[in-house]
Amino acid sequence: xxxxxxxxxxxxxxxxxxxxxxxxxxxxxxxxxxxxxxxxxxxxxxxxxxxxxxxxxxxxxxxxxxxxxxxxxxxxxxxxxxxxxxxxxxxxxxxxxxxxxxxxxxxxxxxxxxxxxxxxxxxxxxxxxxxxxxxxxxxxxxxxxxxxxxxxxxxxxxxxxxxxxxxxxxxxxxxxxxxxxxxxxxxxxxxxxxxxxxxxxxxxxxxxxxxxxxxxxxxxxxxxxxxxxxxxxxxxxxxxxxxxxxxxxxxxxxxxxxxxxxxxxxxxxxxxxxxxxxxxxxxxxxxxxxxxxxxxxxxxxxxxxxxxxxxxxxxxxxxxxxxxxxxxxxxxxxxxxxxxxxxxxxxxxxxxxxxxxxxxxxxxxxxxxxxxxxxxxxxxxxxxxxxxxxxxxxxxxxxxxxxxxxxxxxxxxxxxxxxxxxxxxxxxxxxxxxxxxxxxxxxxxxxxxxxxxxxxxxxxxxxxxxxxxxxxxxxxxxxxxxxxxxxxxxxxxxxxxxxxxxxxxxxxxxxxxxxxxxxxxxxxxxxxxxxxxxxxxxxxxxxxxxxxxxxxxxxxxxxxxxxxxxxxxxxxxxxxxxxxxxxxxxxxxxxxxxxxxxxxxxxxxxxxxxxxxxxxxxxxxxxxxxxxxxxxxxxxxxxxxxxxxxxxxxxxxxxxxxxxxxxxxxxxxxxxxxxxxxxxxxxxxxxxxxxxxxxxxxxxxxxxxxxxxxxxxxxxxxxxxxxxx
Amino acid sequence: xxxxxxxxxxxxxxxxxxxxxxxxxxxxxxxxxxxxxxxxxxxxxxxxxxxxxxxxxxxxxxxxxxxxxxxxxxxxxxxxxxxxxxxxxxxxxxxxxxxxxxxxxxxxxxxxxxxxxxxxxxxxxxxxxxxxxxxxxxxxxxxxxxxxxxxxxxxxxxxxxxxxxxxxxxxxxxxxxxxxxxxxxxxxxxxxxxxxxxxxxxxxxxxxxxxxxxxxxxxxxxxxxx
Numbered sequence: 001x002x003x004x005x006x007x008x009x010x011x012x013x014x015x016x017x018x019x020x021x022x023x024x025x026x027x028x029x030x031x032x033x034x035x036x037x038x039x040x041x042x043x044x045x046x047x048x049x050x051x052x053x054x055x056x057x058x059x060x061x062x063x064x065x066x067x068x069x070x071x072x073x074x075x076x077x078x079x080x081x082x083x084x085x086x087x088x089x090x091x092x093x094x095x096x097x098x099x100x101x102x103x104x105x106x107x108x109x110x111x112x113x114x115x116x117x118x119x120x121x122x123x124x125x126x127x128x129x130x131x132x133x134x135x136x137x138x139x140x141x142x143x144x145x146x147x148x149x150x151x152x153x154x155x156x157x158x159x160x161x162x163x164x165x166x167x168x169x170x171x172x173x174x175x176x177x178x179x180x181x182x183x184x185x186x187x188x189x190x191x192x193x194x195x196x197x198x199x200x201x202x203x204x205x206x207x208x209x210x211x212x213x214x215x216x217x218x219x220x221x222x223x224x225x226x227x228x229x230x231x232x233x234x235x236x237x238x239x240x241x242x243x244x245x246x247x248x249x250x251x252x253x254x255x256x257x258x259x260x261x262x263x264x265x266x267x268x269x270x271x272x273x274x275x276x277x278x279x280x281x282x283x284x285x286x287x288x289x290x291x292x293x294x295x296x297x298x299x300x301x302x303x304x305x306x307x308x309x310x311x312x313x314x315x316x317x318x319x320x321x322x323x324x325x326x327x328x329x330x331x332x333x334x335x336x337x338x339x340x341x342x343x344x345x346x347x348x349x350x351x352x353x354x355x356x357x358x359x360x361x362x363x364x365x366x367x368x369x370x371x372x373x374x375x376x377x378x379x380x381x382x383x384x385x386x387x388x389x390x391x392x393x394x395x396x397x398x399x400x401x402x403x404x405x406x407x408x409x410x411x412x413x414x415x416x417x418x419x420x421x422x423x424x425x426x427x428x429x430x431x432x433x434x435x436x437x438x439x440x441x442x443x444x445x446x447x448x449x450x451x452x453x454x455x456x457x458x459x460x461x462x463x464x465x466x467x468x469x470x471x472x473x474x475x476x477x478x479x480x481x482x483x484x485x486x487x488x489x490x491x492x493x494x495x496x497x498x499x500x501x502x503x504x505x506x507x508x509x510x511x512x513x514x515x516x517x518x519x520x521x522x523x524x525x526x527x528x529x530x531x532x533x534x535x536x537x538x539x540x541x542x543x544x545x546x547x548x549x550x551x552x553x554x555x556x557x558x559x560x561x562x563x564x565x566x567x568x569x570x571x572x573x574x575x576x577x578x579x580x581x582x583x584x585x586x587x588x589x590x591x592x593x594x595x596x597x598x599x600x601x602x603x604x605x606x607x608x609x610x611x612x613x614x615x616x617x618x619x620x621x622x623x624x625x626x627x628x629x630x631x632x633x634x635x636x637x638x639x640x641x642x643x644x645x646x647x648x649x650x651x652x653x654x655x656x657x658x659x660x661x662x663x664x665x666x667x668x669x670x671x672x673x674x675x676x677x678x679x680x681x682x683x684x685x686x687x688x689x690x691x692x693x694x695x696x697x698x699x700x701x702x703x704x705x706x707x708x709x710x711x712x713x714x715x716x717x718x719x720x721x722x723x724x725x
Numbered sequence: 726x727x728x729x730x731x732x733x734x735x736x737x738x739x740x741x742x743x744x745x746x747x748x749x750x751x752x753x754x755x756x757x758x759x760x761x762x763x764x765x766x767x768x769x770x771x772x773x774x775x776x777x778x779x780x781x782x783x784x785x786x787x788x789x790x791x792x793x794x795x796x797x798x799x800x801x802x803x804x805x806x807x808x809x810x811x812x813x814x815x816x817x818x819x820x821x822x823x824x825x826x827x828x829x830x831x832x833x834x835x836x837x838x839x840x841x842x843x844x845x846x847x848x849x850x851x852x853x854x855x856x857x858x859x860x861x862x863x864x865x866x867x868x869x870x871x872x873x874x875x876x877x878x879x880x881x882x883x884x885x886x887x888x889x890x891x892x893x894x895x896x897x898x899x900x901x902x903x904x905x906x907x908x909x910x911x912x913x914x915x916x917x918x919x920x921x922x923x924x925x926x927x928x929x930x931x932x933x934x935x936x937x938x939x940x941x942x943x944x945x946x947x948x949x950x951x
Binding site (some may be wrong): 282291292295296299300302303624626627628629630631632633634635636637715716719 | 733769776777781782801802805806807809810814816820821822824826829833834836837839879
C-alpha cells in the first residue's frame, strides 16, 4: 500500500533534510579538522608521546619496553632524560604505563602522561586537574545542533504527514495498526530524504574544505606560532555524520508520525490540522494599521506561533549577530587605524627584530642606515630599570591630581625616600640619538639621557583622548637609575633634556603602567652603564622608514636587503607596514566572513522553516482561506493578508534588533571613547541592509510561492469538504 | 419583484469519459421575499446549484442573474465582492472565522467594505437570534446551535438580496433545528428577506413557502405552498 503523493509538501521535507544534512556534515567536518589541527599543534609543540617514564634507560630496558604487547613504540628522549611511550590501542596508556614502569624498576613518580594529547582522544586521567573541554565541547555543540534541527525540521514532516491525515484515517478505519501507519510514514520519509541527506552531506564536506581554505588564507596561517591546517577527512567521520544526520531526520519524522499513528480513525478523518487560537487576544497594532486584513493576519500568525517560533528565533539571532558583528568590526577597525596604522604611518615601513642580540655589540647600524631604500633607520633596544621619585620632585600638575595616590602597588612602591617607579630605557644608536637631541633641542651629546617627562591624567578614563601633564620637575641634571629588582646596582646618568617629544619609533610608552618614566639613552652611554643596570635585554629592533610612497614590492626588496645584510649572522623577524595592513585587513575580512557565514547559516534555518511553512499552506490553511473567501474576501485582500504576515515575520527581527543594536553600539562607543560621528561616517549600513533585504526577499518569495499555491484552491471544492466547521 | 433568475444552467465536472453532469438545464426564478426550499437526495446537484447561486462556482452553460447582476461575467474579485454584498451564505458547518470574536464575525462583510455598522440593525439581529451575550466569545466557545445563529446573523448583516442556506440544520439536534428554522422564517417575515434553503429533509423543506425538488441535476417539481 502506498500513500498518495502530495507534490507541494515533499519539497519542504526535501529542503529540511538537505539543510540538516548540510549543516551537520559541515559541523562534523569542521570539528574533525579543528580536532585534527589541535592534535597536530600539540604534537608539533609538545611531541606526540602519550606517556613518559623519566630516567636514563639502558638499551636492554628499552627492548623490554618495546616488547610490551600494547606498546607501539618507545623512544629515548635525551633532552628530557626519559623514554617516550606510544601505545596501540592508545586507551591502554593509563593502565599499562604503571605496569611498564614497574617492569623496568622505576617508581610511579617517574611516570607522566601527555594529558593534553590524550584528552583529544577522550582518554582522561582522573588525576589530571585540568578540565580539557575541547573535545567534549565540540560534541556538545554537535548534540545541540542536532536537537535544534529536530525542533526546526520536525514541523516540515508534521505538515507533510498531516496532509495525508484523511487517508491515514481511512487506512486506520479498515484495520491498519498504529505500527503499520507509523512504518508507512517513516518509510515514505526515508525514501524522500535519502537523496537530500547524501547531497547535503557531500556539499557539507565540500563547504568545510572551502571554509578551511578560506580560514587558512584569511586568518593568516603563516603567522608565527601557527601551522597551516591541511584539510582531512576520515571515513569514520563520514560514518558518524551519516549516523547523526539519519538519527536527526529520523527523530524529526518519528515525532509527528508517532502522534499521528495514535489517532483514532474518526479523529484522523475529521481532523483538519487547522491552526486555531487558544486564547482571544486581538492583534491591536496590526488591526489599527491594516484593518481587518491586519487582524486576520495577526491572528493567523498567532495560530502559527509554534510553527514559526524557530523562524523568528533564527531571523532575530542571525540579524542581531550580523548587525552587532558588523558594528563591532567597524569600531575595532576605526580604533586600530587611528591608534596604530595612522599613528605610525610616517614612523616605520619595515620593522626588523634581531633575536638575542645586544645593541652595544651590534656593528651593522651604519650599513643599514646607508641602504639605498632607507630614509631613516633607528636601531634600538629596550632595557628595564627603576628609579626613585622624591616628594619634592613631583610636578605641580601631578601633585594637584593627587600624585601617586591612584597608583597600584604593582606600578609604584612607596618607600621612605619617595616612590620607586619603573624607568624603562630605550637605547638608541648614536646617530639616531643625536637626531633626537636636535629634535628636542637638547645638547647633541652622547653621555646623557633625554627623559620623556609626561604622564597621563590617570583620573580620566578616556584613553582615546588622554590629557598629559609634566611628570616631574625638570630641575635635576642627573637621574639615578637602579637595576630592576636590585637596588644595590645603580647608575647615575646626566640628563640632557626633559621633554614631551619622543623619537619616531613604533612604540607605545607608559600604556600599561602610566607611572613609567622613560629614559632615552645613546648606545655610547649604555656601554658605560650596562654593567651596573643592564643584563636582561633580549632583542634589538630596527625601525626603518623608507622613501616617500613606497610600494609593497619596494618594502619587500628593503626587507630582503636587510635580511641579506644580517640574515647570515643573526636570527631575524621582519615585517613591513603595507604587508601588515593587508594582513590585518585580510584577517578582519576572514573573521567577518567566518562569522558572517555562521549568521547566514543561522538565517538559512529560518528561511528553510518559513518555506516549509508557506508550502504547507494549501493543506494547513485551505479551510481558513475558504472561509475568508466565502464571506467575500477578494484575492487582493487575501494577498494583502499574506503581505502583512510576511512583513511581520521579516520585520520583527529588524524591529527587535535595531533598538538593541543602537543601545549596544552606544555602550561600546562610550566604552571606547570613539566619537559617534566618526562611527556613523563608516557605519556598516550597506551590509546590514543587504542582509536584511536578503531575509525579506526570501520571506517574500516563500509567501509568494505559498500565495501562488493558495490561489489554486477551488473554493467550491473546499466548501464541499464535509469536515469544514 | 424578481430577485433571482436561472436560465438553462448546466454544470459539468470532468472531461471525456469521466464527465459528470451535476446540473442539467435549470430554469428558475425567485421573487423578492420568497422563502424557497430546494430539496433533493444526496448527489442530486442541489449543493452545486447553491454554489453557483452564491458565485462560489461558475456554470458551464446558462445564465444566473441575482438582483440584476449576471454572475457568469464575474471575475474572482467581482465574485468575492458580490458574495459579501448580495448574498448571505449559511453553511451546514457554520464556516465562522475561529480567530475572530462573534461580533467581528458578524460584522466581517461590512468591515471588508469598510462600511459603518448600523448599530440599531445589528442589535435587532443579534437580539432576535439570541446571541447578544455571546458577542465577545470566540466561535469555538459556542455550541453548534449558537454558532449557526452567528452564521445567520453574519449572512443578514449586509441586508443581502438573497440568503442561501445549505443544510443549515444538518449538524444540529431537533430542538436547535427548530429554533434555526424559526429564525429563518422570522427574518423572512420581519425583514422581507428572500431565502433559498437547500435540504434533503422533507420536514424542513415543508416549512418553506415554496418547495422545489431536484433530481439528477434537473428540477422535477416546483410547488408553491403558500
